[in-house]
Amino acid sequence: MIKLINISKIYPPNIAALRKINLHIKPGEFVSIVGQSGTGKTTLVKTLIGEEKVSGGKIIIGGWDITNIGRREVPFLRRQIGVVFQDFKLLDKKTLFENVAFALQVCGQTAKKIRNIVPHVLKIVGLEGKMKRYPYEISGGEQQRVVIARALVHRPKILLADEPTGNLDSINAEEIIELLQKINKFGTTIVLVTHNREAVNRLRKRVITLDKGTVSGDQAVGKYIL
């Protein structure tokens, strides 16, 4: 599903964020990427969604070489990868339904299709009864669920979650991890970038550890070890 072959990312003047990283993530896998701050985790996510270009190496997603992806192709890549960030990034003046629908509207989906898909996705994340509420009327955990719902409306094969529990308390964080597991069971490949030691240890899934821009550990059933 995701192949990283010898990728490096050097920021000017000569700061290496990623150094010769080789990874292979299979379809349907649940992978946690851990590491201290500044080890290149977010840079890795940005290269996977075409926001940053690598300085060397090759990135292949679902057979598509995105190493030198053009600006016009980036939107098509993003429709195949769902992305969830730490800061929730919801539109305050839109209802939960409208926030999720927005992702489909901007990609040219018909109103009928939007009316069918959005309630279904909101049901998956457990917010079916709150579609008409505004982001400020729900909890932080619920807001993150809306973001996940929005990331899912395109039915992506990969979901990238960069610190999705970073702003949440432990109960809400646990619920979000459970939700990601549920989505993974549907067959979606999950790449979770996190600092949440408890969550990673409880998952008992593959753990990739980054250190100073290199892969320092890759365990099939791993633990959060730094």
Added chain:
Amino acid sequence: MFLLSFFRVIKFSFQDIGRNIWLSVITITILILALFSVNMLLTVNMISNSAIEAVKEKIDVILYLKEDAEEDKAAALKIKISNLSQVKEVSYISKAEALKSFKLKHRDNPEILEALRELGKNPLTPSLVIKPQNADDYQALMDSLSGIDDDIIESRNFDDHKSMLEKINSITDKISEVGVFISFIFVLITLLLVYNSIRVAIYTHRREIKIMRLVGASNWFIRAPFLFSSIIYTLAGILSIIIIYYFFLSLLQPYLETFFIGYDINLLTYFKDNFVFIFGLQFIISLIVNVVASLFAVGKYSKV
């Protein structure tokens, strides 16, 4: 799908304008002010041109003949001058006619009439009044007249006309130069203002733009609402200026008619006759300026 996206772009564009209503109002107001200034320049230019043409029309070249010039010789000279290509019309004013005209002109000035009476004879000379074919041909006409050698000609001093025409032409040129310069400044101000408005609009929508990028909206879809907004600003500006300027002209016209009695200066008719050219051109130029400014702003600031 394209049509659907197009309608959504229009919807988002109107939403942008509505959510930043004050910014939109200010942008349109400045556009109206810029267009008002351009139209004012056009009006001033039109008035000055009409006034100058009217003055030129009134300037006749007068060739004074000797007091004892015989009428048949004057008639021969008249024919000779009439044959010049720059001449539209030549009239012979005899001594008696000149006196009659002089008395009529000064009928309200008893001192001059009394002085004329005391003189006891007609002191005026016969003359040939020459109207040029084209107001711009004065110099060529004067050169041709200077070349005619006839002993009945008393004087052919055209210096007054020459300096007056030079002054008029210089004023016309200066008005045009200042007009072009001021218009250029206004185009520049409008360019910067629209650029800034779109920049602020993008800044207020940066969260939305970021989400759009994240969920896979195309660059066209992200940028188009801002470009469409600039088209709406242009349309609103042009429509407003048409209404405002026609109202302004209807107020100005009676004053102009009073000021330029006897001259045919009708601004309302001028603007009505040239409506498509004047406002069409302003719309096209404003649209180009606005779209160029928006393209720059969107290109630079929409990469959230």
